[in-house]
Amino acid sequence: MQEKYIPAEIERAAREHWRATAADRAVETGGKPKYYCLSMFPYPSGRLHMGHVRNYTIGDVLARYHRMLGENVLQPMGWDAFGMPAENAALANKIPAARWTRQNIDCMKRQLQSLGLSIDWQRELATCAPEYYRWEQWLFTRLFEKGLIYKKLGTVNWDPVDQTVLANEQVIDGRGWRSGALIEKREIPMYYMKITAYAEELLAGLDTLTGWPEEVRLMQKNWIGKSVGVRLAFVLADSKYQEQKLWVFTTRADTLMGVTFVAVAAEHPLAVHAAKGNPELAAFIAECKKGGVAEADFATMEKKGAPTGLFAQHPLTGERIPVWVGNYVLMSYGEGAVMAVPAHDERDFAFAQKYGLPIKQVIGVAGETFSLDGWQEWYGDKSRAVCVHSGKYDGLGYTEAVEAIAADLAKLGLGEKEVQWRLRDWGISRQRYWGCPIPIVHCEVCGDVPVPDDQLPVVLPENVNITGAGSPLAKMPEFYETSCPKCGRPARRETDTLDTFVESSWYFLRHACPDNDRAMLDERVDYWCAGGIDQYIGGIEHAILHLLYARFFTRLIRDAGLIDLSEPFKNLLTQGMVVAPTFFRLDANGKKHWLSPTEVDVKTDERGRPVGATSKTDGQPVIVGGIEKMSKSKNNGIDPQTLIVRYGADTIRLFMMFASPPNQSLEWSDAGAEGAYRFLRRVWKLAHAHVGLGVTVAASGNAGLTEPQKVLRKKLHQTIGKVHDDYGRRQQFNTAIAAVMELLNACEKTDLSGAAGHALAQEVFEAVALMLFPIVPHIGQALYAELKPGANAARAAFPIVDATALTQDTVELMLQIGGKLRGSFTTPAAADRSAIEAAALATETARKFMDGKPARKVIVVPGRLVNIVI
């Protein structure tokens, strides 16, 4: 055995061994339970970043651990290859999006392979390949024919200078990122997927996802947002609109008697109509069109409104109620109109005070007095409220009032109870080039005609001219000029592409059969995806959109008859971000210039506290910024490749798994990586010393061991149990590593001379190599082969706990007096409560602190502590 740990050599050898033995190939074989372990596939943005390394290492640890449990593991990898950055790169560097993407894939694939991930590369897929997206187009045409995809107007960000649609990300402070022009809203026809048809099922399904983090289920539940309320109508009073009804939805029908105005969205037909011949209103509506479509901006902007000059009748009292346009009313939620009850809704309260609209109290809480001086929490509290100033409804609580008012509205034909969803249908059209073409042909006679199967795929041309203004496909007659599949007349091909979320909504199924050119999915999907993907791993930022769309698509594909599965992901692990400190300098204009953490020396005081930083280049001070997500813009990314070259893949994998649990954010630290490297060198050194004495057969019991050796063997089997639990149930790897470190510390302090001791050392080292193998597979492979010549860690079983090693004669209990820790004492492990209590009272510590006073109460927690209350 080499004395020195040389990662470059052992990593190359280990990977060559795995390649030669096809260790990572997944085959559909019976007899073993299957384990499909999937990490969210990357967007090929250029090079691997630390977030990728973390994600794929977590996945690999789980995949390798489950293989050691005897499961049939599939771990595939693919590329989420359509998206905006390729278009931006094409524009900036004059390189075709396709070529840029493929180069990035080649580079990142090599980097992934250098990490030693046990991926079955034969199942690789890229979403930009026609072999992949043809099946997406095929499914699109089925869904279109079923009516699950339909066309309607949608609102987008419009850049009036570049004459193009912008993504929310491309709108910065209300302006286009390239042109700097003020962005406005524009309505264009788009295709939508009817996700709302599955709202009830997507909500109910969350209850079955017991392998998901509770917060993700809760976020999805709130996103879907089921609310039961009342849909009701205000009849327009104006003669021009005679008998026309203005519908609203409310969850607070109990406050209906307090309505003092109704507000509609700027895009509401009534607002648009009323603006004709009303220049002030038209100007206000035009103002509402300014700015982008992002919901966060919408929710934080100043609430403004304008009267339409129209009035409507209160459905129960017949009172004249003014109709306003409000910039805070969403056209896409509910009816695009809301009833306003200023006394009992905080937003309406502020709005009414701003515009001098009446405020009418209709619910009250015992002991509280209503005043117009300012909003109070209880005004909107439906749990304690009863109706007041509400005529026949006075005295009713929330539920009774809603029931009574809904019943009265129903009698008048002016309302009914209704379920409302926050979830909206999914707009999937994008006016972009680098995406999956929408397989529709527009015929003047036949309308929107789906492309027939035998004409699929509609291939995306790769030789295009990207200008940044408008969609390139719409300028390519050779792409859009076609004939109608139905009638044969000249027709125009759809030039929009699909939202890239569509590709990522079903790739996990296709990994089971990426090579099938005759069908979207086949029986291999039934095998690998039975009961769902066993483990899915990815960033918490995908908690809602990607995971909800994937759940939706799985049901669409199920209902198309292709699979028998509703929930795609049985277990979900959401990983935190990788963060690093930031450093910058201000130039004369106050602009920040970011320095990479690698270009900076951090100065500390004599106790190691950071006190400042200087540049390595010029020695001058730099400003220390916050700790933020690694990004290009803050120049605080650390390139994993440099570290792999310096320390080897195992060190990076170990550091990433050790620095924090998977679901928390992880701060990069050079010193931490150095520490991980030191640990691996130490493991190697200790194993080398043991092998130097000659390998033997590992101990299998306590026979012949000294007392300290028995203690070590107990520690070994406790550690095996702990590591099992951490890899399996807890999925928390930092504590598993810490446990192995503790074991090695104990091992070094124990005298292992003698034949029995040497056999125990053999048992410890074999177990350590296997326990670490999922995290640091290269060194694990090498060590195990040295310890057990001819053995292969990649095919080995995970160590099992020997219960006989765990028995103990005595236990140490903590002694508390009045809840404060005062000492400890030892009792036989078999002692009962009264014996423990007596032993506790007999201790010197107890006598000293009780000072002759009697014990009022003694609390005994066996195995833990005794608390004497005086």
Add this chain to the structure above:
RNA sequence: GCCGGGGUGGCGGAAUCGGUAGACGCAGCGGACUCAAAAUCCGCCGCCGCAAGGCGUGAGGGUUCGAGUCCCUCUCCCGGCACCA
């Protein structure tokens, strides 16, 4: 603004079911080895205090024999908000 999560030594974190706060590691300090350095090894290391002891898990309050953990109020930070992926 709305939804979700988080705050523990100088730092990353541990404490899994309400029961020893700070495991494990990093940084730092002291020592051994060395001509010297690196590497390695040994020891110390929450704060205040000579000590006894006291204090201590973002802030304030509560429940409990006992709270980092449960409840209430507040605060700061992070993720998402439907066209970034």
